[in-house]
Amino acid sequence: MRAVWGCAWAVGVPPGAPAVIPAVEDKDTGAASGINNAVSRIGGLIAVAAMGSLAAWVYAGVLGTAAGSGIPGFGEPPPAGLAPGLDAARLAASDAAFAAVAAVTALLCLFSAITAWTTVSGERLPWARDTANQHG
Numbered sequence: 001m002r003a004v005w006g007c008a009w010a011v012g013v014p015p016g017a018p019a020v021i022p023a024v025e026d027k028d029t030g031a032a033s034g035i036n037n038a039v040s041r042i043g044g045l046i047a048v049a050a051m052g053s054l055a056a057w058v059y060a061g062v063l064g065t066a067a068g069s070g071i072p073g074f075g076e077p078p079p080a081g082l083a084p085g086l087d088a089a090r091l092a093a094s095d096a097a098f099a100a101v102a103a104v105t106a107l108l109c110l111f112s113a114i115t116a117w118t119t120v121s122g123e124r125l126p127w128a129r130d131t132a133n134q135h136g
Helices: 002-023 026-069 084-119
Strands: none
Touching: 002 084, 026 084
C-alpha cells in the first residue's frame, strides 16, 4: 500500500505544480505554493525510501546464496581482504541494483511527462487576473 501511495505522490505532484499554481487566484498563490512544496517534499522522501528498498532488494536477489559467504550487505563497506571473486560479485550486485533504480526512475519520469502532456490543457484561466492588486 505504501508503494502505491508513494507512486501516486511521485506521479501527481510534478505535473500538478505548473497547472495548479497559475490556476489559483492571486490571493491564494502563496498557499498553493506552500502546499505544493510540502507535498513535493513528502513525495521526495517516499521516493528515496522506495528506491533504497528497491536497490537493497535487487542487490540481495543478485547475490542469492552468495550473500551468506562474507559479502557485506547493500551499502556496507567491504571488509579488508575480501576475496577477489566475492568482491566482483559484490560489485556486480551493486551495479545491478543501481541499474534497477535508474530504470524505475526513468520510467517514472516518462510516466510523469506523459501525464503532464495529456492532462495540462494550456488554456487560459477561467477568470480575468486582477491587475489592480499586483505590485509592479
